[in-house]
Amino acid sequence: MSELTTIARPYAKAAFEFAVDKNAVADWNDMLSFAAQVANNEQVKSLVANKAANEQSEIFISVCAEQINEYGQNLIKVLAENGRLVALPAVAHLFTEFKAEYDKEIDVDIVSATALADNQQASLVATLEKRFSRKIKLNCSVDETLVGGLIVKAGDNVIDGSIRGKLNRLATTLQS
Numbered sequence: 243m244s245e246l247t248t249i250a251r252p253y254a255k256a257a258f259e260f261a262v263d264k265n266a267v268a269d270w271n272d273m274l275s276f277a278a279q280v281a282n283n284e285q286v287k288s289l290v291a292n293k294a295a296n297e298q299s300e301i302f303i304s305v306c307a308e309q310i311n312e313y314g315q316n317l318i319k320v321l322a323e324n325g326r327l328v329a330l331p332a333v334a335h336l337f338t339e340f341k342a343e344y345d346k347e348i349d350v351d352i353v354s355a356t357a358l359a360d361n362q363q364a365s366l367v368a369t370l371e372k373r374f375s376r377k378i379k380l381n382c383s384v385d386e387t388l389v390g391g392l393i394v395k396a397g398d399n400v401i402d403g404s405i406r407g408k409l410n411r412l413a414t415t416l417q418s
Contacts, residue, residue, distance in 0.1 A: 246332040253329070254336035257317055261337075262344070269311075271341050276309045277302075277318065278334035281327065290327065298322040347377045353385050354392040355404070370396065 261270035280286055286305055290298040299322035303315050310318065321327045342348065350370055352358065358366070363380055370378045374396060389405035 246329050247336065249326055250329040250332035250336055253317065253321065253326070254333045254340060257333065258337055258340040258344075260313065264313075267341055267344065270314070271338060273310050273314045274330075274334035274337050277306060277314065278331040280305055281330040295322045295325070298327055302327065345377065346375075347379055348374055348396055349379050349381060351395040352380055352382045352392055353388065353395075353404075354382065355384070355386060355388040355390045357384055358382055358392075366394075370394070 257270060257274065258267070261267045280302065286302065289301050289305075293301065296319075299315075299319040302318050302322065303310065306314075306318075317333075318327070318330075321330060321333075352363075352366065363382065367378045367380060387406060389409075391404040391407070393404050393407065394401040
């Protein structure tokens with residue numbers, strides 16, 4: 243995957259800069275997400291396999307139809323000409339990351355011992371927005387093995403406020 247990310251980065255960056263210039267970041271994000279789904283489809287993969295670059299791009303563009311505008315079609319053609327159509331899902335993923343950074347958004351995963359009420363989620367969002375100076379998009383899940391508390395994952399930051407985590411840290415301290 244890291245090789246595809248390396249290949250995809252310049253394409254994603256160019257597409258993102260173009261989208262910012264045209265004030266169409268959301269449209270490009272939707273378009274690339276759709277194209278990535280098409281690229282991951284097994285039938286499409288078999289259709290474009292072992293075809294010439296222009297045939298690959300024509301097939302791909304015909305499958306995507308009106309979901310991709312002329313600029314998106316040009317990106318597909320360039321990817322196909324350079325033998326990089328396989329990197330399209332990685333391009334879409336990187337574009338989404340660039341968009342989140344541009345929008346000053348961050349995805350935060352919350353794992354709690356019990357389901358969080360709406361007011362608890364709102365309180366967490368307010369607190370985390372102050373801490374990270376960004377808009378917060380919560381992804382909540384439940385893990386009953388935590389016993390109590392919660393674990394917050396935001397990018398590279400992890401805050402383990404769970405009872406299980408505290409017990410593990412206490413056990414480690416007592417053993418040393």
